[in-house]
Amino acid sequence: MKLYTQTFKDHKIVFIFFLFFIVCQALFSSKIQYERANWSNVPQAPARTAYVASFLGDETLAHRVLGNLLQNFGGSGGRFVAIGDYDMRNVAEWLYLGNSLDPKSEYLPFLAAYFFGASQDKEKLRPIIAYLEEVGTSGDKEKWRWLVQAVILARFELKDTDLALRLANKLASLWRPGMPAMMMQMPAFVQLGMGDKEASYRIMTELLREEADNMHPNEVNFMVDYICTRLLTAAQKDSDPLCVDVP
Numbered sequence: 001m002k003l004y005t006q007t008f009k010d011h012k013i014v015f016i017f018f019l020f021f022i023v024c025q026a027l028f029s030s031k032i033q034y035e036r037a038n039w040s041n042v043p044q045a046p047a048r049t050a051y052v053a054s055f056l057g058d059e060t061l062a063h064r065v066l067g068n069l070l071q072n073f074g075g076s077g078g079r080f081v082a083i084g085d086y087d088m089r090n091v092a093e094w095l096y097l098g099n100s101l102d103p104k105s106e107y108l109p110f111l112a113a114y115f116f117g118a119s120q121d122k123e124k125l126r127p128i129i130a131y132l133e134e135v136g137t138s139g140d141k142e143k144w145r146w147l148v149q150a151v152i153l154a155r156f157e158l159k160d161t162d163l164a165l166r167l168a169n170k171l172a173s174l175w176r177p178g179m180p181a182m183m184m185q186m187p188a189f190v191q192l193g194m195g196d197k198e199a200s201y202r203i204m205t206e207l208l209r210e211e212a213d214n215m216h217p218n219e220v221n222f223m224v225d226y227i228c229t230r231l232l233t234a235a236q237k238d239s240d241p242l243c244v245d246v247p
Contacts, residue, residue, distance in 0.1 A: 042073050042086050045093035048100055063101040070094055070111060084120030091116055092127035099135060109135045113149040122157050129153050133167060137174065144183065147171045151186055155193060165190045177211075181219040184211065185226075192230065201231045205242070 045051075055062040070091065074081030098108045109132060116128050129150045136147025151171060155164035168186040175183040188203040204227050212220050228243035237243045 039074070039079065039081055039085075042090040042094070044090050045097045048097060051097065052101070059101045063098055063105065066094060066098045066101070067107050067111065070098075070108070071115070082120055083116060083118060084124065086116070086119070086124070088116065088119065088124040088127045092131050095128075095131045096134075099131075103138065104140060109143075109146045109149075113146065113153070117149070117153050117157065122159070125153055125158050129158065129163070129167075133170070137170060144171065144174050144179075147174070148183075148186070151190070155190060161190065161194045165194070177214040181207070181211070181215045181223070185223065188226075197231050201227060204231070208242075 051066075052059055052062050055065070074083070074086060095108050095112055098105075112128050112131055112135075117125065119125055119128075132146045132150035132153070136144050136150060147167060148171060151164050151167045154160050154167055158164075165187060168190045171186050172184045175181075184207050185204065188200040188207075191197075191200040191203065204223055208220065208223055224242055225246060228237050228240065228246040232240060232243065237246070
């Protein structure tokens with residue numbers, strides 16, 4: 001009987017402590033349920049060596065985690081931050097870091113072009129465009145496509161036609177036989193967007209004169225149609241030999 005009484009007292013003490021803990025937890029939860037961690041924006045990217053060391057030297061794992069971090073910096077803890085509020089200079093640092101870990105990956109350039117490129121604050125796109133330019137001129141197979149995205153962001157989102165033209169000229173310089181003629185045509189497209197039809201016409205006709213034999217017939221036909229229907233007036237079209245068979 002004495003042992004039972006002692007056991008009951010011990011259990012009673014445990015129960016009181018447990019009940020006290022539950023009450024404290026309830027009070028604490030009621031105080032913090034509407035609290036959220038302050039958004040300190042995207043942190044600066046760490047040094048490459050230190051970052052990789054945190055994954056025991058596994059660069060593949062480090063790259064994959066980095067991509068996940070970039071996607072979720074502003075979307076955690078019940079918070080959703082607009083991309084326009086991101087510090088894009090720091091975002092670009094993370095992108096460069098990720099690119100150094102896996103230069104062949106298309107995932108981070110995709111995020112840069114289509115995720116961060118959707119920023120509501122268009123002026124912040126400059127670091128992202130610079131990143132896409134570096135990736136697009138890296139020389140790896142098909143990477144030039146990201147330079148196309150840089151031109152598009154500069155031309156239509158940032159509306160910086162001078163930057164778009166510089167990037168378009170760099171894209172055209174990467175063209176080699178067998179690659180899409182669109183790469184060489186891009187400066188003409190930008191020039192037309194700037195209202196300079198004469199410059200666009202010169203670019204297109206020079207390309208036809210020098211590179212038509214290296215292009216697919218469909219590409220040549222597109223260029224002729226573009227010249228005759230987009231760049232020339234009706235009177236100019238009637239007198240241009242290129243447009244003889246264009247309706």
